[in-house]
Amino acid sequence: xxxxxxxxxxxxxxxxxxxxxxxxxxxxxxxxxxxxxxxxxxxxxxxxxxxxxxxxxxxxxxxxxxxxxxxxxxxxxxxxxxxxxxxxxxxxxxxxxxxxxxxxxxxxxxxxxxxxxxxxxxxxxxxxxxxxxxxxxxxxxxxxxxxxxxxxxxxxxxxxxxxxxxxxxxxxxxxxxxxxxxxxxxxxxxxxxxxxxxxxxxxxxxxxxxxxxxxxxxxxxxxxxxxxxxxxxxxxx
Amino acid sequence: xxxxxxxxxxxxxxxxxxxxxxxxxxxxxxxxxxxxxxxxxxxxxxxxxxxxxxxxxxxxxxxxxxxxxxxxxxxxxxxxxxxxxxxxxxxxxxxxxxxxxxxxxxxxxxxxxxxxxxxxxxxxxxxxxxxxxxxxxxxxxxxxxxxxxxxxxxxxxxxxxxxxxxxxxxxxxxxxxxxxxxxxxxxxxxxxxxxxxxxxxxxxxxxxxxxxxxxxxxxxxxxxxxxxxxxxxxxxxxxxxxxxxxxxxxxxxxxxxxxxxxxxxxxxxxxxxxxxxxxxxxxxxxxxxxxxxxxxxxxxxxxxxxxxxxxxxxx
Amino acid sequence: xxxxxxxxxxxxxxxxxxxxxxxxxxxxxxxxxxxxxxxxxxxxxxxxxxxxxxxxxxxxxxxxxxxxxxxxxxxxxxxxxxxxxxxxxxxxxxxxxxxxxxxxxxxxxxxxxxxxxxxxxxxxxxxxxxxxxxxxxxxxxxxxxxxxxxxxxxxxxxxxxxxxxxxxxxxxxxxxxxxxxxxxxxxxxxxxxxxxxxxxxxxxxxxxxxxxxxxxxxxxxxxxxxxxxxxxxxxxxxxxxxxxxxxxxxxxxxxxxxxxxxxxxxxxxxxxxxxxxxxxxxxxxxxxxxxxxxxxxxxxxxxxxxxx
Numbered sequence: 001x002x003x004x005x006x007x008x009x010x011x012x013x014x015x016x017x018x019x020x021x022x023x024x025x026x027x028x029x030x031x032x033x034x035x036x037x038x039x040x041x042x043x044x045x046x047x048x049x050x051x052x053x054x055x056x057x058x059x060x061x062x063x064x065x066x067x068x069x070x071x072x073x074x075x076x077x078x079x080x081x082x083x084x085x086x087x088x089x090x091x092x093x094x095x096x097x098x099x100x101x102x103x104x105x106x107x108x109x110x111x112x113x114x115x116x117x118x119x120x121x122x123x124x125x126x127x128x129x130x131x132x133x134x135x136x137x138x139x140x141x142x143x144x145x146x147x148x149x150x151x152x153x154x155x156x157x158x159x160x161x162x163x164x165x166x167x168x169x170x171x172x173x174x175x176x177x178x179x180x181x182x183x184x185x186x187x188x189x190x191x192x193x194x195x196x197x198x199x200x201x202x203x204x205x206x207x208x209x210x211x212x213x214x215x216x217x218x219x220x221x222x223x224x225x226x227x228x229x230x231x232x233x234x235x236x237x
Numbered sequence: 238x239x240x241x242x243x244x245x246x247x248x249x250x251x252x253x254x255x256x257x258x259x260x261x262x263x264x265x266x267x268x269x270x271x272x273x274x275x276x277x278x279x280x281x282x283x284x285x286x287x288x289x290x291x292x293x294x295x296x297x298x299x300x301x302x303x304x305x306x307x308x309x310x311x312x313x314x315x316x317x318x319x320x321x322x323x324x325x326x327x328x329x330x331x332x333x334x335x336x337x338x339x340x341x342x343x344x345x346x347x348x349x350x351x352x353x354x355x356x357x358x359x360x361x362x363x364x365x366x367x368x369x370x371x372x373x374x375x376x377x378x379x380x381x382x383x384x385x386x387x388x389x390x391x392x393x394x395x396x397x398x399x400x401x402x403x404x405x406x407x408x409x410x411x412x413x414x415x416x417x418x419x420x421x422x423x424x425x426x427x428x429x430x431x432x433x434x435x436x437x438x439x440x441x442x443x444x445x446x447x448x449x450x451x452x453x454x455x456x457x458x459x460x461x462x463x464x465x466x467x468x469x470x471x472x473x474x475x476x477x478x479x480x481x482x483x484x485x486x487x488x489x490x491x492x493x494x495x496x497x498x499x500x501x502x503x504x505x506x507x508x509x510x511x512x513x514x515x516x517x518x519x520x521x522x523x524x525x526x527x528x529x530x531x532x533x534x535x536x537x538x539x540x541x542x543x544x545x546x547x548x549x550x551x552x
Numbered sequence: 553x554x555x556x557x558x559x560x561x562x563x564x565x566x567x568x569x570x571x572x573x574x575x576x577x578x579x580x581x582x583x584x585x586x587x588x589x590x591x592x593x594x595x596x597x598x599x600x601x602x603x604x605x606x607x608x609x610x611x612x613x614x615x616x617x618x619x620x621x622x623x624x625x626x627x628x629x630x631x632x633x634x635x636x637x638x639x640x641x642x643x644x645x646x647x648x649x650x651x652x653x654x655x656x657x658x659x660x661x662x663x664x665x666x667x668x669x670x671x672x673x674x675x676x677x678x679x680x681x682x683x684x685x686x687x688x689x690x691x692x693x694x695x696x697x698x699x700x701x702x703x704x705x706x707x708x709x710x711x712x713x714x715x716x717x718x719x720x721x722x723x724x725x726x727x728x729x730x731x732x733x734x735x736x737x738x739x740x741x742x743x744x745x746x747x748x749x750x751x752x753x754x755x756x757x758x759x760x761x762x763x764x765x766x767x768x769x770x771x772x773x774x775x776x777x778x779x780x781x782x783x784x785x786x787x788x789x790x791x792x793x794x795x796x797x798x799x800x801x802x803x804x805x806x807x808x809x810x811x812x813x814x815x816x817x818x819x820x821x822x823x824x825x826x827x828x829x830x831x832x833x834x835x836x837x838x839x840x841x842x843x844x845x846x847x848x849x850x851x852x853x854x855x856x857x858x859x860x
Contacts, residue, residue, distance in 0.1 A: 051437065053433075053437070072441075073436050073437060074436050074437075074439050074440055074441045074442070075441075077436075077437060077438065077439030078439050082437075083437045085434065085437070089431050089433070089434045090434075091426075091427050091430040091431055091434070092430065093426075093430050094423075094426065094427065094430065098423065101423075102423060102424065102427050102435070102438055103438050105420050105423075105424075106438035106439035106440055107439060134549070150438070154438065154439065294651050294654075294655075296654075341844070341845075341848050342848070344848050344849075345847060345848060347650060347651065348590055348650045348651070348654065349847050351590075351651070351654055352590070352798065352802070352843070352844075352847055353844050353847045353848055356798075356840045356841070356843045356844035356847070357840070357841070357844045359795070359840045360837050360840040360841045360844065363833055363836050363837045363840065364837055366833055367831070367833045367834060367837060482658055485655065485658075489655070517670060518669065518670075518674075519666035519667070519669045519670045520666075521662045521665070521666050522662060522663060522666035522667065522670070524659075524662050525658075525659045525660065525661065525662025525663035525664075525665075525666060526659065526663060527659070528655060528656065528658055528659025528662070529642060529656050529659035529660060529663065530659075532642075532646060532652045532655050532656040532659070533642060533645055533646065533656070536652065
């Protein structure tokens with residue numbers, strides 16, 4: 001079992017407010033790893049430090065055996081990370097196809113491969129028939145799916161999904177979980193998720209974050225039984 | 238070639254054919270105007286790369302236009318260059334100046350970027366005035382006919398001048414059309430829409446913006462150098478704030494982020510001001526009114542409206 | 553004149569510049585602080601103040617003091633109302649989008665300037681000062697006979713210039729009192745702090761904006777009325793105050809009133825003294841470069857501490 005990504009003592013302070021405190025996280029290659037926790041627990045900040053959007057106050061990030069703590073975001077993406085935004089941020093003025101093509105071209109692939117990657121990604125999320133539409137005209141749920149398609153088109157080794165199922169219908173969620181199942185084994189997935197049904201269904205490992213600290217980590221079963229987690233999170237959620 | 242690509246080539250090629258044929262039928266006055274408009278439109282095309290496609294609103298492009306004009310003009314006047322290397326000197330000056338300003342100004346965004354470009358352009362304009370011994374300041378200097386012989390072609394002759402302006406414009410138009418349809422141009426558009434997201438797709442957005450600003454500044458400088466050479470005059474007023482506002486005005490009027498917009502905007506604005514300057518000395522009033530009306534009622538501009546209503550895929 | 557008295561004279565002239573500049577820049581800063589927009593037409597409101605002052609003084613006639621007093625009230629109020637109207641018809645409809653507002657106020661700049669050219673004409677015209685006694689200033693020098701006080705030739709100011717400094721100080725104190733002590737100032741500060749929250753608490757944000765834009769322009773016009781007996785009214789006179797106000801507001805920290813006043817003093821005084829040593833063009837080149845570089849490397853201003 002190789003570790004694809006690990007953080008050691010990762011900490012972020014905003015104007016004296018401790019958002020993330022001393023987090024050690026290890027992602028096993030090929031796993032679907034869920035990151036859960038109440039609102040404001042520091043999940044998005046933690047992930048922001050992993051993919052280079054936020055500079056950490058202290059600690060380190062290692063990806064594939066290489067220290068990437070000071071690497072700018074676009075270079076981390078070049079190493080094989082992909083990040084889909086929590087707030088839908090597709091390019092509203094461009095076509096669906098162009099959105100995904102931009103994602104595919106961000107990787108060192110050429111010509112036909114781009115077209116193939118675009119078609120495959122759109123097909124997987126079920127947006128093939130809307131490829132020519134302007135992304136801003138899509139429904140909210142479809143924009144979320146487009147966001148995921150962009151992540152897939154990057155063919156990442158580590159796919160980070162920030163609340164991907166928020167606002168999706170039940171049918172779309174089922175499609176999403178099937179899609180994640182399809183990735184298992186060859187793509188490592190870090191999934192920030194509020195929908196516990198999705199977490200229990202797809203996650204191999206679960207990390208619970210509370211007040212910026214790791215409260216618990218384990219298999220979904222371990223977490224499900226964990227009293228501290230129940231008290232902090234499940235009981236109120 | 239897809240059907241859309243064929244239509245796009247037909248439209249833009251059609252305009253170039255029209256402009257080429259126009260020189261044989263237009264009366265002398267409009268013939269001269271159109272030559273001037275094509276050079277100014279080339280300037281606007283350069284501006285549009287940065288503002289229309291990349292979403293960076295510069296208030297300092299007169300610096301690049303003037304860098305081209307003075308790089309060329311001083312090269313001829315004091316460096317003893319012939320027009321071809323002088324033009325090259327102007328273009329290189331524009332590339333260097335825009336690269337330097339980009340390195341500084343791109344550390345800022347939004348309103349600060351606008352003010353920073355405005356301030357450095359103003360410093361450039363004042364520098365032209367300060368070295369009045371060489372630049373002749375506000376008064377400027379005239380390039381003699383003998384200094385304007387490009388490869389034996391007399392650029393002060395109206396027919397040659399029109400053809401030279403047409404060549405520059407055609408080059409700039411084709412370059413801009415190719416650029417914005419190429420993957421590089423698509424990334425610029427994406428940066429305009431959401432820079433953060435582009436970065437998270439693995440692109441070095443800073444490098445892209447830097448390149449966009451240098452390309453934009455270099456095209457502007459080429460237009461400035463050509464303007465000085467074709468019309469035989471180099472003056473500080475081309476480096477003033479007004480010449481930073483004008484390309485913004487043309488691009489807004491024609492349609493920011495459209496390939497044809499800069500030309501359409503420059504054409505309309507030129508004749509609007511031309512007509513009104515017959516009525517009043519305060520012709521910049523028209524520019525002011527058009528700016529306010531456009532921001533209020535038609536932020537897309539003329540070609541932008543056309544695209545919105547009739548042709549979604551128009552580049 | 554020797555260098556010592558010369559610098560004293562330059563500082564006095566600089567103090568007048570600083571006083572007028574502080575008023576103009578505080579107007580710009582107030583608008584930026586509360587509304588988060590940059591008003592490029594600010595210099596034209598200054599120019600309008602001067603031109604209207606000439607118009608009022610000429611219409612009223614009689615003793616120069618009467619005309620000037622009338623101008624002191626009429627010009628800023630008219631300019632303020634005009635600016636408030638511009639806010640309600642243009643800026644409000646742009647939703648105060650920062651970039652589009654800049655483009656629109658550039659348009660407004662040309663409209664005001666060119667309309668003035670069409671009506672008022674291209675000439676520079678003076679307004680007579682209400683009072684203008686020459687005041688000779690003493691200088692102390694160490695000679696063989698010990699410390700001596702004497703009146704160097706050319707070292708003088710006028711009662712009017714001193715009055716300008718006093719008036720500007722009084723108005724600035726008034727602006728500060730309005731912001732700190734009155735209900736309307738409270739509404740402005742609340743709107744500045746959080747527009748959405750202010751709306752939620754039922755503060756008429758749009759009216760506050762129109763008022764702030766009007767007061768900002770009115771301050772520029774007032775500054776112009778004060779300076780017009782010293783400089784003349786001309787349709788292109790708005791460019792320099794705009795540039796200098798920018799310098800002051802950016803160096804003082806965007807939107808910070810105390811920072812703006814300190815920066816105005818610094819710039820006004822150094823402007824007087826620098827022009828003793830440098831050519832005005834070189835001084836302007838250095839000033840514009842300074843603004844650019846401060847924005848690039850110290851976006852919070854040289855004195856600002858909080859984020860803009």
